[in-house]
Amino acid sequence: MNELIEKLLEAVEFGKIDQKSPYPPQLRGMDGSHELTHQALEAGVNPQEILEEALIPAMGRVGKKFSENKIFVPQMLMSAKAMGASMVQLKPFFASGAIKSKGTFIIGTVKGDLHDIGKNLVSMMVEGGGWTIVDLGVDVGSERFVEALKNNPGAVVGLSALLTTTMVNMGEIVAGIRASVPDTKVLIGGAPVNADFCKSIGADFYAPDPQKAVEYLNKLAS
Amino acid sequence: MKQHTIRLHPLGKEILVNDQTPLIDSLHEYGIEFPCGGNGTCGKCRVRLLDGNIPLSESHRRKLEQFQLTPDWRLACMSRCTESVTLQADQFEHLILADESDFDFLPEIGYGVAVDLGTTTLVAQLVDLRSGKIFAVETLLNPQVRFGADLISRIQAGLNGHATEMTEMIRSAIGQMIERMIKECERIPDKVVLVGNTVMQRIFSGLDLTPLSCYPFQVENSGIVTYSTSMLNWCFEVSKSIQFYPSIGSFVGSDILAGIAATGLHRNEKYTALIDLGTNGEIVVGNRDRIICASTAAGPAFEGSCLSVGMRAVTGAISSLRLVENKMVSSVIGNVAPKGICGSALIDAVAILRKQEKIGLFGEILSGEEEIHLIGNIRLTQRDLYEFLLAKAAIAAGIILLASQLSIDPSEISETYIAGGFGNYLHTEHLLSTGMVETTPEKLHKMGNTALIGAKMFLFGNGELAAEILAKTNHINLEGCPEFQDVYISKMMLS
Known part of the structure; x- marks a missing residue:
């Protein structure tokens, strides 16, 4: 494998954003994903390869470690930021069609709830899985999900809630989506949610952590 | 034994x-x-x-x-x-305040009862309004805990049809506490002052909990609410008034209003912070001109309800841990065999484990195992350590965001007061080393139950003190601050 790709994979996995970033201590002073992506593109590495051989596997490792409690929110976020520093340079290639996205994922924290960290982590992990993200933010009702679906036909929807008092709104949103865009796949997640609740509101999948969301989406795309 | x-x-x-x-x-x-x-x-x-x-x-x-x-x-x-x-x-x-000076009050004739209606604990004291002397004390576990430890679970219970039951439960529990004090010291109160967070206040008052169940978490401000003994089904006389003090905003209630009164921060030219490490972790920063407060859901980690071995600061809880010759030594409340650890010992544990390099910057157990042994058969899991980080980051980020709302640098906060149930057992040097509070040891003060102290102060006069504080105090929603996520996550690291 290309040495740059290997280095980029490591930079993203351990959250090294750029050369001057102090984190992580073991990569201090070395190039981060910002520099490495630039170098890879300069060297003529195929952008699709950067995505598939570096970013996606790196975020996959991060998601797995998070699933296993080996790392926590801050490390995952640092990795996501490192991925972002690379992704921003790949954006033009998505636009030109040189890189193919696996699909579009619409995500939002449900009506009545302002907690967005969990939602943001899922969103970053899914982006790192090669998907295009439409992030509707927090306090989102069914109308806005439906509107986003109409603008992005075939997209998958993710709903997030952190409170037992707001997760009930997921049910209304699923119903709203089913009424307007019937074939949409909806996955849900958040601390108070579980598989039984998912079933009871007629959603398609409950993701206990970001990695499981990515795995579910990838199954849909394959 | x-x-x-x-x-x-x-x-x-x-x-x-x-x-x-x-x-x-x-x-x-x-x-x-x-x-x-x-x-x-x-x-x-x-x-x-x-x-x-x-x-x-x-x-x-x-x-x-x-x-x-x-x-x-x-x-x-x-x-x-x-x-x-x-x-x-x-x-x-006499009434004791943190700044070493007694509360300056105008003596009144008669007796008063101050009640701190906590999410977890109820405390009431009967006070001689002439001298400030305390004649009787009662404490009780809030009977609503059977509906869950935190505020959201109480709201949920209310929405699920248990609202009236919880209202009757709490009124009766407090009535009985006061009755016992009346019997004990044979003195009848002329006034009762109650303080508590907004959820506790609304349950006591029998008000709808729906507005607190979702964004924007706002309720109308009702001011001081006065009750009669017959409304509450209390079978003793109170000659003057029974009053529940008003909330500040959202979840932040009159217990924090009382806490502000107790610290006197509303009269200080320099900026002061008050952190209440109760079930609903509240943070206040301000001075005599302007005060801002917010609540965080930090409490459950410190009160143990979301830890594998956590418990409240009651008999059987490890209240503190120290290193003696590189060995962990514990104190257990009540000098019995340890059953779990309370918030103060959790803070000790994290500080010590980090110093021993047994956990990393992100609280990760460096041996690679899922658990880490503390003492006896008490262990912390990786999840417990992460729960601690979430709680400590919420407090640390809260202070920074409140300071930024006041357009001051956090270093301009001159004194920081820590209130809360396990505060008595807190090792301030450990608290500081976790980075939950960023100040120096001389500027950090433990203050015990500031809600109860303030409630006693409210017994004197006719609500002027509370009105003075309310007029300059605002509430903000931390999650609504655009910079919240970055600050919060950056504060999850240990140093």
């Missing part, structure tokens, strides 16, 4: 304790505060021996000399029970 009886004068309480139990373990439940947290530096927890003896160590003897106390006095924080004793608590002779 041998047991002894502690009789508390003038409360008429009898407490049965195990041999060698530190007095701090049994007295703090009766509302006695240990302002310096048991370091023997403030002398405020002094008790007088009316009967029996408590052995004096050499360092204890020197402390008594330092505070110019006669040989019949003891500092409760340095005492262990080795025989049955009768004690008189000096603190009950």
